[in-house]
Amino acid sequence: MPARPLSALWIVAAVASAQAPPPVPPAHAQAPAPAPVPAPAPKPAPAPTPKPALAPKPAPAPPPAPLPGPELASVLPLPRGWKQERLEFPLRFAPMLPYAGTEELRFSPNMFRRGAPDYFSYVIRWWLVGRPVFTAKQFEEDLTGYFQGLMVAQGREKDLTVDPGSTHVAVKPMGPRRFRAFVTTVDAFNGAAPLDLIVDIEVVDPVKGHRAVYMAIAPTMAAWNVRESLMNVLKTARDAKPAPTKGP
DSSP: OOOOOHHHHHHHHHHHHHHSOOOOOOGGGSOOOOOOOOOOOOOOOOOOOOOOOOOOOOOOOOOOOOOSHHHHHTTSOOOTTOEEEEEESSOSSOTTSOOOEEEEEEEOTTTTOTTSTTTTOEEEEEEEESOOOOOHHHHHHHHHHHHHHHHHHHHHHTTOOOOGGGOEEEEEEEETTEEEEEEEEEEGGGTTEEEEEEEEEEEEOOSTTEEEEEEEEEETTOOHHHHHHHHHHHHHHHHOOOOOOOOO
16 A cells, blocks of 8 residues: 555544544543522611600699698687588578588577577688689678578478568678678578578688688677677687698
């Protein structure tokens, strides 16, 4: 077989080399695997929405201070043999009187004994909340309603018919905060007999926020010593100091 030329051998080798697959690099020479993608960082938890601060509940209001009435009532004298009564406004027999407070009464021993020296002689103290204004005209209206209501109510209990028109009141000033009332009415406690009264009135302000009305009541013809005893009861009460209230 004749020898091939060298150039032909080179061509064949070049063709064979071009057709051969590329050599596979050894395992340790392979490209490194890509680094794993890091997991996304967890999202921070949302901060809690602060709740609006609740306004503190207001402290409960302290209980109202007791009225000085009960303390002063203890110093309204009760002479030996006298009787007493305490009523609350509005008065049951005279609800038209526009006041709040109490009425304290002290009755002479023979209050309802017609013909006795101290017949229908007694004292009253109105212990009132606030500072109602009193004038002669105001007392005329108040005492007219008071005695009308008192006698009509008492007559009803005794099956007596009492005419409200039988009560008349006239009041005149006697000095600063002093008045005198002349009352014409009937005594429904004693068969509706005619009854004429004189009422000496004094208005005072014993403690803050209250007003007191003192009244000495006796028949027009009552002896001076009877009126003096009534005025002494009122003077003692008027000049007394309120007893201290008990605190915690």
